[in-house]
Amino acid sequence: MADVVVVGLGAFGSAALWRLAARGLDAVGIERQGIGHAFGSSHGATRLFRVACMEHPGLTAIARKSLALWTELGEWTGETYVRQTGxxxxxxxxxxxxxxxxxxxxxxxxxxxxxxxxxxxxxxxxxxxxxxxxxxxxxDAGICYAEPTVRAHVAAAVRLGATVYPHTMVTGIEVRPDGVRVRTPTTTITADQVVIATGAWLSKLVPGPALSPRRTxxxxxxxxxxxxxxxxxxxxxxxxxxxxxxxxxxxxxxxxxxxxxxxxxxxxxxxxxxxxxxxxxxxxxxxxxxxxxxxxxxxxxxxxxxxxxxxCMVTDSLDGQFLVGRYGDRVLIAGGDSGHGFKHCAGIGELLAQQTTKETPYTDVSFLDPHRFQR
Ligand SMILES: Cc1cc2nc3c(=O)[nH]c(=O)nc-3n(C[C@H](O)[C@H](O)[C@H](O)COP(=O)(O)OP(=O)(O)OC[C@H]3O[C@@H](n4cnc5c(N)ncnc54)[C@H](O)[C@@H]3O)c2cc1C
Structure with a gap:
């Protein structure tokens, strides 16, 4: 049984897989397309990288965490993931x-x-x-590189011991008292927890959050x-x-x-x-x-x-903020990118890994709580 299965390896899921593998967890990533593909929300060469974020002051800490993690990754790979040109x-x-x-x-x-x-x-x-x-x-703002970063997250996760199944669609997720069963057309993988980061497809696997994919x-x-x-x-x-x-x-x-x-x-x-x-x-x-x-x-x-x-697509949430965190017993989600998520994805991957392992999060993310619309 794996520790964690990450479903969807776009910006959010690839970063989560990397940060889980960096903790020595037995992490499995499943992606319906190839890694760094052009059919979701994370393709094209670049995204804007901003630190002072008009969308919410709490996002600054997450953008800074992404920057720190990408700098560390770049020292390892020799690549540049952010250019800070203001x-x-x-x-x-x-x-x-x-x-x-x-x-x-x-x-x-x-x-x-x-x-x-x-x-x-x-x-x-x-x-x-x-x-x-x-x-x-x-x-401190600038641009970040989208597709190369997704590929680098996944490559880093694999180097750290993660198992990745590209071109594999998850068709169902069953939560049981003894673990999670993640079904694909050919096999079922069991794990202690699952992180679901399927972008515009989140509502197809997780009923509940009101999300609206938009063609952009x-x-x-x-x-x-x-x-x-x-x-x-x-x-x-x-x-x-x-x-x-x-x-x-x-x-x-x-x-x-x-x-x-x-x-x-x-x-x-x-x-x-x-x-x-x-x-x-x-x-x-x-x-x-x-x-x-x-x-x-x-x-x-x-x-x-x-x-x-x-x-391309963005997936809007009701308040324009992401939905990141625990969504049920053994289940965490990351989605509702609302068109401004890429710059935060490494920081969000770190938060998901911290929540999975019950570490204290590096910043307050109650404004991203996936249950906030039900309260
Ligand atoms: C035009 C445009 C401009 C943008 N500009 C910016 C910007 O300047 N700055 C910024 O920070 N952000 C920007 N964004 C937003 C940013 O790109 C997104 O926030 C981010 O890419 C969202 O990533 P994601 O992981 O949620 O989704 P995705 O990257 O789409 O990842 C979801 C993954 O799940 C996979 N999947 C789905 N269903 C299944 C299944 N059943 N089984 C297995 N895998 C599955 C999909 O194939 C996909 O790879 C922009 C977005 C767009 C479209």
């Missing part, structure tokens, strides 16, 4: 990025810098700002002038920008060959999808027109036609 949170003084990041930084003791409209315009001429726009600079394509662009340095990562670091109408853009520049990543927030469509029926086609009018128009208005030196695109 990040801009842009909008009117009352906008969510500006107000939310200021409050989160103050609560979490994160150092940030305020930029006036004129300073922002002078330092970042790529932005076609509204007159009221100001910014908060988060110097990824897009990459190029500067109009291919010789321009204006959209290199060092000159165009990661950003979140909220407009007066509540929509917004997020993204970052690139020193590598994958292009300038930009996405649109606030487009109300494709919610409550069945992840098994995700529409993987990209539709020029539906998917691209609104984003291209926003880019033409706000970054006039970027070519508004994307050079690359991929479908």
């Amino acid at each position: 990040s801009l949170n842009v909008g009117a003084p009352e906008s969510r990025p500006v107000k939310g990041v200021r409050a989160a930084a103050a609560a979490a003791g994160a150092v940030t810098t305020e930029l006036t409209h004129d300073e922002l315009h002078e330092q970042f001429p790529q932005y076609n700002l509204a007159p009221e726009d100001v910014a908060i600079w988060d110097p 394509p990824l897009f990459w662009f190029q500067p109009k002038d291919p010789a321009s340095d204006a959209f290199r990562l060092r000159n165009f670091p990661s950003f979140i920008w909220e407009f007066a109408d509540g929509r917004g853009l997020w993204g970052h520049g690139s020193d590598e060959d994958f292009g300038v990543k930009v996405g649109l927030d606030g487009a109300e469509r494709d919610r409550d999808i069945d992840p098994d029926e995700l529409d993987r086609y990209i539709h020029p009018r539906k998917d691209i027109a609104e984003l291209s128009a926003a880019i033409a208005d706000h970054f006039p030196d970027l070519d508004p036609e994307p050079v690359k695109l991929m479908p």
Whole structure:
């Protein structure tokens, strides 16, 4: 009998498997697809890495834990998992990025810098700002590398003794007084505990938490002038920008060959999808027109036609926070990523490992308690 089975090896599950194996536990990981695949929520080259998180001040400790763990992993593998080039949170003084990041930084003791409209315009001429726009600079932020990190988590777990079954779908989980039975089409694995981290598919294995998977394509662009340095990562670091109408853009520049990543927030469509029926086609009018128009208005030196695109999903919870922790006897879950989970995944993997072994968690995570909606 294994100590723990982790079901789903995307961002959250791969990190949990690594942190469980790092404790010397007999850990088994089961993934329906290949490791680092492009059919869930953790694919594409990069994600924004932020430390002062407008979503909740409690997330700062988790982002910092991810950074520490990834630094340690990088010393082992020789790879880089985070590039800290700073990040801009842009909008009117009352906008969510500006107000939310200021409050989160103050609560979490994160150092940030305020930029006036004129300073922002002078330092970042790529932005076609509204007159009221100001910014908060988060110097510890940057980008993290998505698919390589998932693969590195799993490789580290295997080196530490974990067993991994890729291309294996879990079809049922049965909790008994003497252990958990995790069924696949070919075998049943028994374990003391199970961590279920199946992303957009969480509700299919765990009835209860109200989760809403949402189709969210990824897009990459190029500067109009291919010789321009204006959209290199060092000159165009990661950003979140909220407009007066509540929509917004997020993204970052690139020193590598994958292009300038930009996405649109606030487009109300494709919610409550069945992840098994995700529409993987990209539709020029539906998917691209609104984003291209926003880019033409706000970054006039970027070519508004994307050079690359991929479908992806986020899974929204009722309050925009993850669901992480014990969900029943022998069962822990990690899901409801709500579109901002990657930067926290190593820290969440560590929390899951701590909860599995009944260690004291390194930070208070009551705001992520999966039972919070039932109270
Ligand atoms: C467009 C976009 C932009 C984003 N931007 C950012 C960002 O800038 N910063 C940030 O921090 N986060 C960002 N995110 C969010 C981040 O990518 C997610 O929070 C994270 O990838 C969620 O990981 P997960 O492990 O929950 O899901 P997944 O990576 O999808 O993992 C779930 C895994 O479970 C497997 N699985 C499902 N069912 C079964 C089964 N029955 N048996 C076995 N395996 C199963 C799936 O195949 C999958 O591999 C973004 C997301 C998207 C889509």
